[in-house]
Amino acid sequence: MAYGKYTGFKGWLYKGSTPYYGxxxxxxxxxxxxxxxxxxxxxxxxxxxxxxxxxxxxNIIYESWWFQIFVVFCVLFHTLNGMxxxxxxxxxxxxxxxxxxxxxxxxxxxxxxxxxxxxxINGALSAG
Amino acid sequence: MRHRYVPQRGINLDYLMWxxxxxxxxxxxxxxxxxxxSAMYMGARMQMxxxxxxxxxxxxNPNHVINSNIPDVTLGWANAFWxxxxxxxxxxxxTHAANGIRMITEDYVGHTFWxxxxxxxxxxxxxxxxxxxxxxxxxxxx
Numbered sequence: 001m002a003y004g005k006y007t008g009f010k011g012w013l014y015k016g017s018t019p020y021y022g023x024x025x026x027x028x029x030x031x032x033x034x035x036x037x038x039x040x041x042x043x044x045x046x047x048x049x050x051x052x053x054x055x056x057x058x059n060i061i062y063e064s065w066w067f068q069i070f071v072v073f074c075v076l077f078h079t080l081n082g083m084x085x086x087x088x089x090x091x092x093x094x095x096x097x098x099x100x101x102x103x104x105x106x107x108x109x110x111x112x113x114x115x116x117x118x119x120x121i122n123g124a125l126s127a128g
Numbered sequence: 129m130r131h132r133y134v135p136q137r138g139i140n141l142d143y144l145m146w147x148x149x150x151x152x153x154x155x156x157x158x159x160x161x162x163x164x165x166s167a168m169y170m171g172a173r174m175q176m177x178x179x180x181x182x183x184x185x186x187x188x189n190p191n192h193v194i195n196s197n198i199p200d201v202t203l204g205w206a207n208a209f210w211x212x213x214x215x216x217x218x219x220x221x222x223t224h225a226a227n228g229i230r231m232i233t234e235d236y237v238g239h240t241f242w243x244x245x246x247x248x249x250x251x252x253x254x255x256x257x258x259x260x261x262x263x264x265x266x267x268x269x270x
């Protein structure tokens with residue numbers, strides 16, 4: 001995003017197609033992971049040192065199935081998209097196949113994520 | 129009149145952090161694979177199942193997310209190998225994250241009056257999270 005240009009809501013309608021949505025999702029999932037890992041470390045510290053009960057409260061949220069679905073989406077997408085970026089950066093000749101790289105990324109992402117979500121929901125239903 | 133800031137060419141913070149983001153990203157993936165392989169190798173003697181291995185690799189924290197059905201991760205960090213793995217992951221992950229936050233905020237804030245304060249705040253957050261993360265790992269090694 002160019003510095004000094006406030007794109008606002010129209011920024012989301014930018015016709016950059018699939019790589020742009022990957023860029024936006026990469027940032028959003030990054031913020032998700034930072035939130036998840038930051039709170040996880042803080043809550044670990046709190047529960048280790050027995051600083052009140054808020055660590056236990058966060059523990060309940062972290063063990064709920066909907067939160068795990070969100071976390072798996074963030075981590076898996078950020079990893080795969082990051083690997084795509086790294087591979088295209090290391091071998092710039094492959095940039096002409098960038099669209100195919102995005103399709104390949106989703107082709108890897110969707111089966112793994114679908115299986116994980118199935119297992120999480122299956123476990124949640126059988127446990128509850 | 130506003131000028132667009134163009135980074136210098138050559139070795140500078142932006143270039144080094146660009147490189148570090150790639151290397152640390154690959155490093156975290158590599159560490160996760162090593163952790164998974166080691167968990168399977170070490171756990172095979174005890175007939176460990178896959179969920180336990182995954183838990184041991186990705187969430188070996190005995191203080192948090194503790195009520196899962198997966199047993200016995202309390203001994204996970206009482207071992208220099210797993211401690212070093214965790215230190216490396218904590219260092220790579222928080223540095224990668226702090227630089228990511230810096231890049232995202234500076235995309236929106238730019239080179240204004242607030243930039244040094246934001247950088248200082250993010251650096252403080254980075255050091256603080258590193259200390260807390262390493263303290264939790266050290267304190268759990270009982």
